[in-house]
Amino acid sequence: MRVLVVYNKDFSKVIYQRNPTKEIYSEKTVFRIKSALERAGHYVEVADGNMEIIDRLKVFFRRGKGIVFNLSYGIQGESRYSHIPSILEMLGVPYTGSTPEGHAVALDKALTKIAVQYYGIKTPDFMVFKSPEKLEDIKLPVIVKPRREALSLGVKVAKTKEELKKAVREITDIFGQEALVEKFIRGREFSVALIGNGKDLTALPVLEFDLGGNPEAIQTTFLKRHRPIRKICPAEIPENTAKKMQEISKRVFNILELRDYARVDLRMDESGEIYFLEINSQASLGETGSFIHSARAAGMDFDQTVIKILDAAVKRYQELWEEYDGFEQD
Numbered sequence: 147m148r149v150l151v152v153y154n155k156d157f158s159k160v161i162y163q164r165n166p167t168k169e170i171y172s173e174k175t176v177f178r179i180k181s182a183l184e185r186a187g188h189y190v191e192v193a194d195g196n197m198e199i200i201d202r203l204k205v206f207f208r209r210g211k212g213i214v215f216n217l218s219y220g221i222q223g224e225s226r227y228s229h230i231p232s233i234l235e236m237l238g239v240p241y242t243g244s245t246p247e248g249h250a251v252a253l254d255k256a257l258t259k260i261a262v263q264y265y266g267i268k269t270p271d272f273m274v275f276k277s278p279e280k281l282e283d284i285k286l287p288v289i290v291k292p293r294r295e296a297l298s299l300g301v302k303v304a305k306t307k308e309e310l311k312k313a314v315r316e317i318t319d320i321f322g323q324e325a326l327v328e329k330f331i332r333g334r335e336f337s338v339a340l341i342g343n344g345k346d347l348t349a350l351p352v353l354e355f356d357l358g359g360n361p362e363a364i365q366t367t368f369l370k371r372h373r374p375i376r377k378i379c380p381a382e383i384p385e386n387t388a389k390k391m392q393e394i395s396k397r398v399f400n401i402l403e404l405r406d407y408a409r410v411d412l413r414m415d416e417s418g419e420i421y422f423l424e425i426n427s428q429a430s431l432g433e434t435g436s437f438i439h440s441a442r443a444a445g446m447d448f449d450q451t452v453i454k455i456l457d458a459a460v461k462r463y464q465e466l467w468e469e470y471d472g473f474e475q476d
């Protein structure tokens with residue numbers, strides 16, 4: 147199979163540079179993925195998902211059928227995850243991962259919460275604010291986060307009215323986004339990695355972030371970037387609790403009609419109630435990230451995980467089947 151890996155490298159190749167995203171795939175991870183695909187016998191090229199991408203796609207796909215392995219977080223803007231998939235959808239090019247619509251909803255934490263609530267999934271109570279006005283009646287403590295960020299950017303716990311106002315102001319000013327104010331869930335934190343689609347959708351073993359038994363602890367940007375919290379996988383929880391978390395995660399994936407892979411973040415309060423926090427439609431495949439950690443606990447090495455994602459995508463495009471040397475994981 148011919149595979150074009152697309153990610154974002156040069157953020158200046160746009161017409162006007164606004165507020166570039168801080169979410170970036172490291173070159174190291176991109177090249178590990180490229181090598182994994184090559185080791186499985188695929189022909190691989192790497193492309194930068196900037197304004198020159200259409201020309202690059204034209205050249206690549208003129209030479210033969212293939213698929214894009216989409217690692218693009220986008221360059222800027224509130225629909226950034228959707229930019230590359232939108233271009234690919236318009237061009238009719240097969241690609242891994244979620245659709246423009248799936249990515250757009252998943253990146254918007256407020257819309258996602260409204261959607262999953264409609265289907266009866268528990269998520270912390272929340273409100274959305276455009277400015278630090280009218281915050282009077284909110285029950286504290288709360289967690290305040292930008293509507294569309296990742297890596298815990300801008301995330302603050304507010305225990306007083308003053309802290310709440312300051313956090314909302316910071317988010318609206320610095321991130322230029324609405325602030326999501328959410329009930330703080332004291333307890334433990336988990337994540338569930340998902341691979342596949344439809345009846346083949348598989349939840350990997352539940353992973354717990356070791357918050358050291360402190361129910362008030364959260365994962366900050368500093369911890370995520372520089373001192374990743376110890377991960378316990380499979381999490382030390384009763385089997386039925388793990389099953390419940392996996393079921394909730396699969397349901398969210400299906401409600402949002404995501405594709406091929408994703409990662410769900412959950413908190414469990416001190417009474418054992420499970421709350422859905424968010425779903426990452428462009429789950430990081432970084433070596434030290436929780437997705438790859440869970441895959442390892444499921445007995446899959448890095449190469450097998452990458453190929454399983456490719457398999458899931460290829461299965462969705464009948465025109466690619468004859469080009470594909472069997473589905474490695476089947």
Ligand SMILES: Nc1ncnc2c1ncn2[C@@H]1O[C@H](COP(=O)(O)OP(=O)(O)OP(=O)(O)O)[C@@H](O)[C@H]1O
Pocket residue numbers: 270289291295296297298299301328329330331332335363364365366370411413423424426
């Ligand atoms: N309602 C909540 N109650 C308690 N802690 C929370 C809550 N929401 C978020 N957190 C904490 O804040 C962190 C970041 O929140 P969240 O996962 O929603 O945002 P993110 O920045 O998109 O994360 P990621 O890096 O996974 O993309 C979580 O890992 C968790 O520790």
Ligand SMILES: [Mg+2]
Pocket residue numbers: 411424
């Ligand atoms: Mg998260």
